[in-house]
Amino acid sequence: MRTGGVLNIFGKLLILIALCLLSPIPFSIYFNDGMVMTFLSCSLIGTISGFTLVALFAPESDLGYRDGFAVVVLSWLGLAILGALPFYFSGEMNAFVDCFFESMSGFTTTGSTILTTVEVLPKSVLFWRALTHWIGGMGIIVLSLAIMPLLGIGGMQLFQAEMPGPTKDRLAPRIQDTARILWSVYLLFTLVEILLLMIGGLDFFDATCHAFATLATGGFSTHTASVGYFNSVYIETVIIVFMFLAGVNFSLHYRVLSGKLSAYWQNEEFRFYVGISLFAIVLLVLVNMYHHVYDNLGDNIRTAFFQVFSILTTTGFGTADFEQWPPVCKVLLVSLMFVGGCAGSTGGGIKVVRVLLFFKYARMQLTHLVHPRSVSAIKMGKIKVPQEVMLSILGFFALYIAFFLLATLLVTALGVDVLTGSTAVIATLNNIGPGLNLVGPAQNFGHLPPLAKLVLSFCMLAGRLELYTVAVLLTPDFWAMARKPVWRWQLQGTGK
């Protein structure tokens, strides 16, 4: 690892985020919430830290993909710390660990909150909170569609072929092109959702914050009652549609927008994603009808649609307290939490494609037991899935279970009960938001012990970066290859 080069990039990123920290200022002025100086100072802290790093460490041109792991993890960690400052200075959160949790929950597009009442935060800080989602979502699209497939992380190499944009030999330009294309889709969707929400009666502030949280599959709302606050079928429908879209591979959106309208349905992952959603919705509606949870069928269907897409895409918005639903509905929703969105979407979780391949493999094994001489291969669409992809999915599941177990053990060791602790880990590791019991949709994470909040923040990061990225940094091998940083002053006189 080239420590100096990594820190140089990290410095540049801090400067970029410092610029973003200026964007809540217009809201602060408009709502007169007295946070202008706070955001200015936070931005200044970011800028100074960033420039210091850039001044100290020279860029290195020969950064390898190993350095990518360090850049990515360091960036998300640094972003979370810098992004926590406005929360801290707002004075509404006492401990810095709470601010860090909230900020990490934002940038990882998780949406778990430590706030009992969201409205206590100044409007500009609420905007910042939603913006962390949007920035995080932007990062993850590029990461999952342009960078991770090249690293061969947990079966994602299958999507190498799906990268849009002109193919060039060198890595960096291709990533830049891909990023530009995908981000324009992301931006377009965000703008359309803002517009549609404003047509539904939301003011620009609420519309923007909710659009940010929807497209990033984050889930932070500007109201404690989440989307339920608006109690509007139109608003819920708009958000359902955009949650659904945010859970789809963004390169598919690009293709459809480029005119290939059949791209959605030709994609097997997309079909499976739609299938799971519809199956879950029908099941929820039937069970809730049987148990008379809702007075009329309309409410039943509407809440089922909203909750399924909110959980499956790992957004975590709420219009109903599913803690009050029958046990089987809770089990179904927890199962959906693990699935998550499609690969290349902003959604978290295990990803639809991995789940699909997983079960395809089990079915193939059964066929093989019945017909031992049959030669069968697993296909995704028309592409034959190589064995190594299947094997790296095996590795992904192993890591996933290891993280899940370890985190649950740690959180419960800190005194949290079994159901709250395990579902808090599920909710953060899959970047969803709410869990069950004391971290259910009508509850929050504020009452957990500070150390548990740190463990859960780590889960959010690990889950968001597909585990491998974080796990690699925990291996001694990785650090054994770290080089001493190259300081700028060492380059003096070398002619560089």
Add this chain to the structure above:
Amino acid sequence: MRTGGVLNIFGKLLILIALCLLSPIPFSIYFNDGMVMTFLSCSLIGTISGFTLVALFAPESDLGYRDGFAVVVLSWLGLAILGALPFYFSGEMNAFVDCFFESMSGFTTTGSTILTTVEVLPKSVLFWRALTHWIGGMGIIVLSLAIMPLLGIGGMQLFQAEMPGPTKDRLAPRIQDTARILWSVYLLFTLVEILLLMIGGLDFFDATCHAFATLATGGFSTHTASVGYFNSVYIETVIIVFMFLAGVNFSLHYRVLSGKLSAYWQNEEFRFYVGISLFAIVLLVLVNMYHHVYDNLGDNIRTAFFQVFSILTTTGFGTADFEQWPPVCKVLLVSLMFVGGCAGSTGGGIKVVRVLLFFKYARMQLTHLVHPRSVSAIKMGKIKVPQEVMLSILGFFALYIAFFLLATLLVTALGVDVLTGSTAVIATLNNIGPGLNLVGPAQNFGHLPPLAKLVLSFCMLAGRLELYTVAVLLTPDFWAMARKPVWRWQLQGTGK
């Protein structure tokens, strides 16, 4: 599938179990519990059914391994139904579904009970209850060490080389030889444990029943308080040692008994099994010490040892109500439930070797990400693990999760709460016995809805037969290949 041949073998097996149904009679006479006629009639029912099948269907010599799936599943099902009769006729269980649950729990060596008070059963029925464990354990040793590796089920082909006994070309004699050798080890251990328990003061009846339940990693006791009833350090120690031995690959025992004393330690799965156990024990002792769960360290260590081996080997005996332990201990014990015993032991669960290979694979993937050019293979001991074995483990996990999810959804759909329902499925699918909450170690399964009991009985069977065996029978492909049965009378005049 050769339906006729399968039914012929099944008939012979029924006759064998009908003979076993005579063995509780001496106990019935000794304790004068009035069950002699019951056991005689149960035995008669079995004998008549068996002979009818044998009379109707001719044996077929060319049975393929596909027929093996049908024989195995049919046998366990038939055994459970026949074995339920003594419970039913004892009059202490009201519904037949309860008797079936108890009997299936016996033959699959699960040890979950529907009884609130075990002592209500006549002594001879309690003996039969323990004997079902012992018979089931006998079946599973041969199945897991001699038959499943040949079928290549879920990574078990790795153990093909471990089969003891003289190697011959044809399948049947080899299985018979292997069976004879392994059963003598099983019998030897049972006799030694009976002897040691009797030295500790148990009468012949209690000693035999507990030895049966230990060696089969079953868990049925003759007392409601389970092994805690005896409150004796000696008895607990003996049972701990034999639970530990029952969780080890029986072909390893054979090698050690044949003089290769180093066989245990040379086996990587064995070392990992010991490692997990010690890690869990130390953790439990420390947490329970920190929370002052026990007054003195001795009790703490003793209960930790007992509970860890009881859960890890999937025996399910209890000397403590771990429902009362801190949450982290419960999470740890539930995690151990998934691991289970070594492959080729009588223990259930996922099996130590699969878990070991699973995490080895994850570690290899991480190494590969750091050193992309490194060529590394996964080894077990000195043997290189083929990719297909790793892939079949992937398939196993997928099936495992599918069964777990489906069963949990069904059980909670019947109104059982989330924690009770999910841990009831874990406890039965892994053939352990107790779960958490309303099916915790101080509770029982009696209060569950009848349909839930059937679902859980199915879980026991599926878990015991390594999922694949049961899952294969659920595929339409399997039945498409079924042949019409050959009736005896059709052979008349054909000269056979």
